Amino acid sequence: MNTQDETTALKAARELFVRMVVSNWELQNQRLNGWLAKLPEERLAEPVAEGKNRAVYLLGHLIAVNDGMISLLGLGERLYPELDHLFVKDPDRTFEEIPSVADLKAQWANLNAVLTRYFTELDAEEWFTKHNAISDEDFAREPHRNKLNILINRTNHEAYHLGQLIFLKA
Amino acid sequence: MNTQDETTALKAARELFVRMVVSNWELQNQRLNGWLAKLPEERLAEPVAEGKNRAVYLLGHLIAVNDGMISLLGLGERLYPELDHLFVKDPDRTFEEIPSVADLKAQWANLNAVLTRYFTELDAEEWFTKHNAISDEDFAREPHRNKLNILINRTNHEAYHLGQLIFLKA
Numbered sequence: 635m636n637t638q639d640e641t642t643a644l645k646a647a648r649e650l651f652v653r654m655v656v657s658n659w660e661l662q663n664q665r666l667n668g669w670l671a672k673l674p675e676e677r678l679a680e681p682v683a684e685g686k687n688r689a690v691y692l693l694g695h696l697i698a699v700n701d702g703m704i705s706l707l708g709l710g711e712r713l714y715p716e717l718d719h720l721f722v723k724d725p726d727r728t729f730e731e732i733p734s735v736a737d738l739k740a741q742w743a744n745l746n747a748v749l750t751r752y753f754t755e756l757d758a759e760e761w762f763t764k765h766n767a768i769s770d771e772d773f774a775r776e777p778h779r780n781k782l783n784i785l786i787n788r789t790n791h792e793a794y795h796l797g798q799l800i801f802l803k804a
Numbered sequence: 805m806n807t808q809d810e811t812t813a814l815k816a817a818r819e820l821f822v823r824m825v826v827s828n829w830e831l832q833n834q835r836l837n838g839w840l841a842k843l844p845e846e847r848l849a850e851p852v853a854e855g856k857n858r859a860v861y862l863l864g865h866l867i868a869v870n871d872g873m874i875s876l877l878g879l880g881e882r883l884y885p886e887l888d889h890l891f892v893k894d895p896d897r898t899f900e901e902i903p904s905v906a907d908l909k910a911q912w913a914n915l916n917a918v919l920t921r922y923f924t925e926l927d928a929e930e931w932f933t934k935h936n937a938i939s940d941e942d943f944a945r946e947p948h949r950n951k952l953n954i955l956i957n958r959t960n961h962e963a964y965h966l967g968q969l970i971f972l973k974a
Binding site: 643647653657662684762778790795797801 | 813814817820821824825828831832853854856953956959961963965966967968971
C-alpha cells in the first residue's frame with residue numbers, strides 16, 4: 635500500500651471502531667426506549683424490586699450520568715447539570731421533590747437526540763483523544779482512556795441499570 | 805509519514821481498540837467476581853428479586869453465553885456446551901436439577917482464564933474479521949459486525965445481569 639492508502643486505511647479503521655461503539659450505545663437506548671414506551675407512566679414511581687431504587691430515580695440517574703458525557707468529552711454545555719445533585723450525589727428517597735416522569739422522559743429523549751448529533755459530528759480521530767477527567771501524564775501512559783472509552787463505559791453503565799429497570803413489566 | 809510508519813500506526817490503532825474493549829470486559833468480570841467473593845455461597849440459591857431468576861441461574865446463564873464466544877469467534881472448542889440447554893434455552897425453575905454453585909463458580913473462573921488467554925493471543929487484525937454467525941454477504945455490507953463487536957455486546961450483556969445480581973447483598 636502507498637502512504638495515501640495507508641492513511642485512508644487508518645481513518646477507515648477508526649471510523650469503523652467508532653461505529654461499533656456508537657451502535658452498541660444506540661442498541662441499549664432502543665431497548666430502554668422500548669421498555670419505557672410500554673410501561674404506564676405512573677408505574678415508574680414503583681421501586682424496581684422490593685427495597686431498591688424507584689424506576690423514576692434510575693431514569694433520572696441515567697439522564698444525569700449520560701448528560702455528563704457532554705462536558706467530559708468537551709462537546710459543549712451540559713443540558714441538565716441540575717440533575718446531578720438529585721440523581722447522582724443523593725441516593726433515592728433522601729429528597730422530597732422529584733421531577734415528573736413526563737419531564738424526565740422528555741429530557742431523556744432530547745438528551746439522546748443531542749448526543750446522537752454530537753457523536754455524528756465528532757471526527758473519528760477526535761474520539762481517540764483524551765477526555766476532560768484525565769491528566770496529560772496519565773493519558774500518555776494509558777492512551778486507551780480516551781473519549782470513546784467513556785462511551786463504552788457509559789453504555790455498560792446503562793445496560794447495568796436497564797437490567798434492573800426491566801424488572802418492572804408492563 | 806512513510807508507509808512503514810503508517811502500517812505501524814494502523815496496527816497500533818487496532819491494538820488500542822482491542823485493549824479498550826478487552827479492558828472493559830475485564831472490568832465487568834472484576835465487579836462480578838468482587839460480588840461473588842463476598843456473598844455466602846448458599847445465598848446464590850435465592851432469586852435476585854421476588855419472582856425473578858435465581859442468582860445461580862444468572863451465573864450459569866453468563867457462563868453459557870460467554871462460553872459461546874469460543875465457537876462464535878472461532879477460538880477453539882467450547883468448554884461447557886452442555887450448559888446451553890439449562891441456562892439459555894430453558895427459563896429458570898423449569899428443571900429439577902441444577903449444577904452446584906461450587907461447580908459453577910469453578911467453571912466461571914476457568915472460563916475467564918481461558919477467554920483471557922484466547923483474547924491475548926488473538927491478533928488485533930483478526931478481531932476485525934467476521935464472526936461465525938454472520939454470512940460473507942452481510943459482513944461485506946456491515947463490517948462493524950466483527951469479532952470485537954461480539955465482545956462489546958457480551959460485555960453489555962454481562963453488565964445487564966450484573967445489575968440484577970447485585971440486588972443480593974452480602
